Amino acid sequence: MKSAKRVLAVLLSIAMLSMMLLSVTGCKPAESDPGTADPGTSDPGTTDPGTADPGAEQKKLKIVFTITHQNNEFTVGMGEEFLAEGARRGHDVSLVNANLDSALQVSQMETAVTQGADAIAVFSVNVSSLGAGLQAAKNAGVPVFTIHSGVDDESLRVAHIGSNLVEGGKMKTEQMIRDLQEKYPDATDIEIGSMLGGIGAQTQIDITEGECQALGYTYSATPKYPIATSADERIKIVVQDTGSWQGPAAADLAEVWLDSYPGIKAINCNNDGMALGIWPILQAKNRTDVLLYGHDGTPTTLQAIKDGKMAGTAKVDIEGMIKALYDSIEANAAGENVESVQYILPDLVTPENVDEYLK
Template structure:
């Protein structure tokens, strides 16, 4: 084959190859990465509670379904650990980071810097006030606090003494639910708040705190408002140990033990928070953010009140 003919063959091959690539499209698509190439990071404040575990499981299942890699880091309820893990995920060059923060402000500088460096950061379940946060997926905690407190007011016929178990002070779940609780208590001045203390979303801490309150206040306690179900169950265990089975207790999240307690009547209500929908939604949005697609700044998933009348729907 002479040189002229060889040149014609090479040029023709290049043209055909380019045409095929244009026709079939890039393996990564018009936005850059395809789903299989996306690597996501998830920094969760702690995995001792059922709700955080349910949320993480939903995220992992969705990531597997969509064929993306998800690196999960458990912050063990410690701010400094969370900051270190966020920095670690950035160093791993993940394409987007999802954070479930222990505090609404403590991670702001770290998150803002990561976003400035080019990695999108999405909040899930617990809000973060970082101004550069890419988006947030969660539920309106003020409404949850209002709903559970309305149930308590109704159970006590508008009069009585209550104690309140709070989440980690400064986390948006605690801040929002406390505001909602206070809103309803302000409208019902005959409901008195005897005591309030954080139990850090923990069943064990709530049990210990409730035991102390029983020793201090005894029969003066007419009801228990817990800002999540883990703490509500801890309080119920302490009350049952003292034969105080008729004290109404409310919580938030709709975890399995709480739903069963509502069915059995040991808990008057819970406010269901949809971990599966939050988890699936934030994974889908993280993939879009990683690929440079535009997303909204907030995605809100409603809470749902669960009482004995409708609890079977949630136990199915």
């Protein structure tokens, strides 16, 4: 009997010891160990191991970018940077060309929704003509982000990422004024032409607003020429029209302008593509005295400034905008707050500093 009691006591002791050990090790679920995790559960290319949660994985997003057109170096460069940055981040990205057609751009947005896009990026053809596409995206819960050229109804998009186009238009026009004053100090009249982009595009509106601020006049869709400017009473806009962002269209207009207004001393363009298109016309007419100004800062433009073909431009930071676009899309997908408007300042490029940007 005593032997049986001793056996029972030993068994009880073992049971108590087991319970004590269990209380020390705990019963909570095991946490993942980054040192032993299955390497197939995370993508090392989408997280920073120094800062990211070791168990987190960057969600692969399907993102569609509908871009206003692919007719010049600037928009082609932006499209290429969008695709390259998306690939670097491991997303499923696609670029569609609206070809300056608002109805087509709406259709592209609606198609992106039906195809299950996680986000839509829009470089708008026109600020006020995309309502149906924006509403379709909002109804489906697909976030829209505008870049470079926005939309008038800000409630239908999450964020706008762009260059400060008003400041860009202002800074390069102020440079034009300084150049004209230096080149023609004794002139009583200094005639200039104003080459606009696509009428109604946010980019056209903003760049032109900056030009107006610098020259000191109020833009009108039905101007009476010559347009007086208050920055310098001698400087007058004798002609203004739209080259629709395209070099050939701008070249055709410039040829007519130079015949009709032979006294023109500068042509101020809403983008580089139009300015570059005008240069051969000036060369053919032996009018190298006419100063050309653009807006974008494409590689070809920088070389043109270096070669003396153009007098200046406002350089837009395409890479910075695209990175900010993806950062915003990813943050929104993660449930984080995203700043509604994000502007990146452009740089003024002239013959004096162009080498800094050609490196």
